Amino acid sequence: MFWRERERETKEQNGGGPPSGQIRVLVVGDSGVGKTSLVHLIVKGSSTARPPQTIGCTVGVKHLTYGNSGSSSSSIKGDSERDFFVELWDVSGHERYKDCRSLFYSQINGVIFVHDLSQRRTKTSLQKWASEVAASGTFSAPLGSAGPGGLPVPYMVIGNKADVAAKEGTRGSSGNLVEVARQWVEKQGLLSTSEELPLTESFPGSGGAIAAAKEARYDKEAVIKFFRMLIRRRYFSDELPVPNPWSISPAQKPSSQRLDENFSDEDSFYKSTSLSGDPYKYNTLPPLPAQRNLTPPPTLYPQQPVSVPENYSLPRFSPSGSSEISSTARSKRSDINV
Numbered sequence: 321m322f323w324r325e326r327e328r329e330t331k332e333q334n335g336g337g338p339p340s341g342q343i344r345v346l347v348v349g350d351s352g353v354g355k356t357s358l359v360h361l362i363v364k365g366s367s368t369a370r371p372p373q374t375i376g377c378t379v380g381v382k383h384l385t386y387g388n389s390g391s392s393s394s395s396i397k398g399d400s401e402r403d404f405f406v407e408l409w410d411v412s413g414h415e416r417y418k419d420c421r422s423l424f425y426s427q428i429n430g431v432i433f434v435h436d437l438s439q440r441r442t443k444t445s446l447q448k449w450a451s452e453v454a455a456s457g458t459f460s461a462p463l464g465s466a467g468p469g470g471l472p473v474p475y476m477v478i479g480n481k482a483d484v485a486a487k488e489g490t491r492g493s494s495g496n497l498v499e500v501a502r503q504w505v506e507k508q509g510l511l512s513t514s515e516e517l518p519l520t521e522s523f524p525g526s527g528g529a530i531a532a533a534k535e536a537r538y539d540k541e542a543v544i545k546f547f548r549m550l551i552r553r554r555y556f557s558d559e560l561p562v563p564n565p566w567s568i569s570p571a572q573k574p575s576s577q578r579l580d581e582n583f584s585d586e587d588s589f590y591k592s593t594s595l596s597g598d599p600y601k602y603n604t605l606p607p608l609p610a611q612r613n614l615t616p617p618p619t620l621y622p623q624q625p626v627s628v629p630e631n632y633s634l635p636r637f638s639p640s641g642s643s644e645i646s647s648t649a650r651s652k653r654s655d656i657n658v
């Protein structure tokens with residue numbers, strides 16, 4: 321009964337149709353860095369007063385409309401729009417779950433690493449998290465070459481608790497919002513000229529998750545852009561190459577990257593990423609082992625987040641099958657309805 325209600329609600333939210341697909345984003349980092357707070361902020365747009373310590377894993381679900389309608393706020397969707405779910409798997413950072421948390425590293429499309437700007441070691445340990453996820457996870461639409469710790473999917477790094485760090489004088493970034501926006505990155509191809517990994521030092525703004533939620537001024541667009549890129553990679557990567565501000569050839573990336581270094585050269589980032597060509601044409605690459613061994617995902621939802629059955633044989637939308645979809649993939653990010 322409950323699920324049927326839930327299903328109806330979800331359908332209503334989606335304008336009646338089933339979602340076209342879903343992407344799974346793992347959210348990892350040391351215990352207490354603020355993962356649950358961030359997921360709450362992303363999904364609900366508000367802060368949570370006292371988040372309980374995560375037991376095992378909780379899943380937040382964000383609904384995204386991916387398409388090219390004119391309006392981003394209207395609930396009436398155009399023909400060429402599709403609904404997607406973004407699952408945010410918030411994995412407990414507590415040592416207690418160390419031995420079993422790899423259960424949650426299944427069919428991952430992307431990873432959000434979170435650290436606490438006031439606790440330097442939480443940033444250093446991201447490398448360990450990357451290695452753990454890379455070693456024991458399975459991946460959906462993996463990259464052609466591996467990132468930090470061998471991680472084969474795109475990621476972002478989020479520095480949280482900027483308010484605490486600012487008070488303690490440990491914060492590295494100025495907190496200027498333009499700078500913050502510029503620091504938002506997705507993994508693929510950013511490091512063509514540098515071994516340094518760009519970090520999103522001050523998500524979700526200079527005051528951290530709580531202040532950002534209160535003031536509703538976190539860089540939602542950058543997060544949505546990351547999700548959108550994952551949707552595109554998973555469902556629309558057969559499209560023709562298009563100029564893409566995030567683009568760069570995967571071949572230009574160094575083979576190994578570190579997660580605990582600062583990105584300092586923003587100009588080189590913008591130059592390097594202004595190259596054209598779609599880096600997400602991974603269908604042309606041989607599949608990674610993880611891609612070959614796609615097993616059905618475990619039904620581990622602590623909260624059942626979506627109304628559709630898990631379906632990993634969802635068709636990839638190709639330009640030949642659906643020309644309007646290929647054009648939606650080129651739509652501007654302002655077209656996203658969140």
Ligand SMILES: Nc1nc2c(ncn2[C@@H]2O[C@H](COP(=O)(O)OP(=O)(O)OP(=O)(O)O)[C@@H](O)[C@H]2O)c(=O)[nH]1
Pocket residue numbers: 349350351352353354355356357358368369370371372373374375411412413414480481482483484527528529530531
């Ligand atoms: N001052 C401040 N506190 C924050 C911020 N973000 C989260 N917190 C607090 O930090 C504590 C831990 O936050 P959680 O979101 O539970 O951290 P977590 O990473 O999910 O922790 P685990 O569930 O143990 O893995 C909570 O008391 C939050 O209210 C922030 O930006 N600033």
